[in-house]
Amino acid sequence: MGKLANQIxxxxxxxxxxxxxxxxxxxxxxxxxxxxxxxxxDMTDLVNDITSGGGSAEAFEVDVTDDKNIQRFAxxxxxxxxxxxxxxxxxxxxxxxxxxxxxxxxxxxxxxKTDLRGTFLMSKFLIPLMLExxxxxxxxxxxxSGSFADLDRSGYNxxxxxxxxxxxxxxxxxxxxGIRANSVSPGTIETPLIDELAxxxxxDQGKEFRESNKWLAPLGRLGVPExxxxxxxxxxxxxxxxxxxxDLIVDGGLTAYTWPGKMxxxxxxxxxxx
Ligand code: NAI
Numbered sequence: 001m002g003k004l005a006n007q008i009x010x011x012x013x014x015x016x017x018x019x020x021x022x023x024x025x026x027x028x029x030x031x032x033x034x035x036x037x038x039x040x041x042d043m044t045d046l047v048n049d050i051t052s053g054g055g056s057a058e059a060f061e062v063d064v065t066d067d068k069n070i071q072r073f074a075x076x077x078x079x080x081x082x083x084x085x086x087x088x089x090x091x092x093x094x095x096x097x098x099x100x101x102x103x104x105x106x107x108x109x110x111x112x113k114t115d116l117r118g119t120f121l122m123s124k125f126l127i128p129l130m131l132e133x134x135x136x137x138x139x140x141x142x143x144x145s146g147s148f149a150d151l152d153r154s155g156y157n158x159x160x161x162x163x164x165x166x167x168x169x170x171x172x173x174x175x176x177x178g179i180r181a182n183s184v185s186p187g188t189i190e191t192p193l194i195d196e197l198a199x200x201x202x203x204d205q206g207k208e209f210r211e212s213n214k215w216l217a218p219l220g221r222l223g224v225p226e227x228x229x230x231x232x233x234x235x236x237x238x239x240x241x242x243x244x245x246x247d248l249i250v251d252g253g254l255t256a257y258t259w260p261g262k263m264x265x266x267x268x269x270x271x272x273x274x
Contacts, residue, residue: 002030003237008081010034012064012122013091015042017191018141021225022088022232027055029233031086036062036073064091064118067125074125083133086236087126089119089163090141094197096152108155115159116166123170127179135178137236140167141228142183144251160185164247171245180244182235187251188213189223211272216260218253220273 009026013019014035020042023033027050035043035057043059050057062073077084092115097103119140130136145153146160163183170181188194190210199206214221231250234240249255263269 002028003233003239004086005030007031007085008034008077008083009086009088009236010036010077010084010122010126011088011090012036012062012118013141015039015046017193018186018189018225018228019088019090020046022090022229023057024050025226025229025233026086026088026236027053027057029237032056032058032081034058034060034077034081036060036064037091038063064089064122065113067121070121070125074129077126078129084126084129085133085136087122087130087136087138088141088232088236089122089138091115091118092141092159092193094153094156094193096197097155098152100154103152103154108158111155111159112162115156116162119163119166127170127174130179131174131177136174136180138167138170138179138181139232139235140170140181140183141232142167142185142247144185144187144249144255146183146185147247147249148255167247168245175244180240182240182243182245183247184228184231184235185247185249185251186228187217187223187249187254189225189228191225194222213254214272214274215269216254217251218256220271221252223250223252 004026009031011019011023014023015037023035027033037043040061047057047059060073063069093111095107097107140163142163143160145157146164149157167181167183198209228250260269
């Protein structure tokens with residue numbers, strides 16, 4: 001029997017990247033997966049893949065910035081499934097905006113609105129279904145950029161740092177009700193978000209970005225969505241039954257450095273595992 005047999009699991013931002021890989025893994029582990037995203041076509045394709053492989057999934061066009069939309073989604077889950085066991089708050093956007101004094105207010109607001117406020121809204125409207133069920137497990141997708149900073153990306157750093165501490169708040173609010181909440185903090189993972197941020201693998205800038213990330217990660221490569229999916233599965237399954245309020249960084253060791261001193265001096269940082 002799968003680790004999530006007979007469970008109802010919601011994955012936001014499930015149409016592509018990390019969310020898509022996690023939705024597929026949850027379904028493989030026996031969950032009925034409710035995929036929520038603003039990209040309808042990509043979700044239809046994912047749901048077909050899952051159901052044709054014998055799994056169970058349904059797609060919902062949900063915008064995590066829209067509380068009325070989320071309320072309708074919660075109502076539908078209650079009427080159709082009666083409960084929710086797992087919530088993966090994964091939907092997120094990222095964009096460079098320049099140094100703090102140059103950073104556009106609208107960009108700052110839109111990143112908070114999707115990444116941080118979206119995580120709050122989904123939790124606010126779906127936790128009641130976990131409370132009725134008497135248990136639940138939440139994972140919020142933060143980032144290594146939530147504990148450490150990136151040049152020109154203060155909006156994203158603020159939102160992801162907020163998610164890590166919001167997760168702790170959720171954990172202490174609901175521990176007595178059998179609901180656990182943890183965050184996962186990916187390093188650089190090969191997804192469409194990286195194409196948008198840095199350029200695709202075919203473009204010079206995208207190639208350079210990937211190379212420097214490989215050099216900097218002690219494991220010598222970028223991560224893949226399936227590696228984050230496996231971590232999320234661990235955090236929502238009984239395998240982590242005594243873990244709550246924690247942030248788990250999955251970055252190939254990148255944030256383990258104080259600074260990559262000797263490696264820079266003898267140029268060994270250019271040795272990769274790929
Ligand atoms: P992605 O761009 O492939 O997937 C993000 C998904 O979120 C997309 O399907 C998009 O349509 C959806 N989305 C965006 N705004 C939405 C909204 N308002 N309502 C509902 N859905 C919405 O990106 P990726 O890389 O899979 O990222 C997933 C999460 O992982 C994000 O929160 C991101 O910040 C985080 N992350 C990603 C890293 C990476 O290197 N790829 C590193 C650290 C964190």
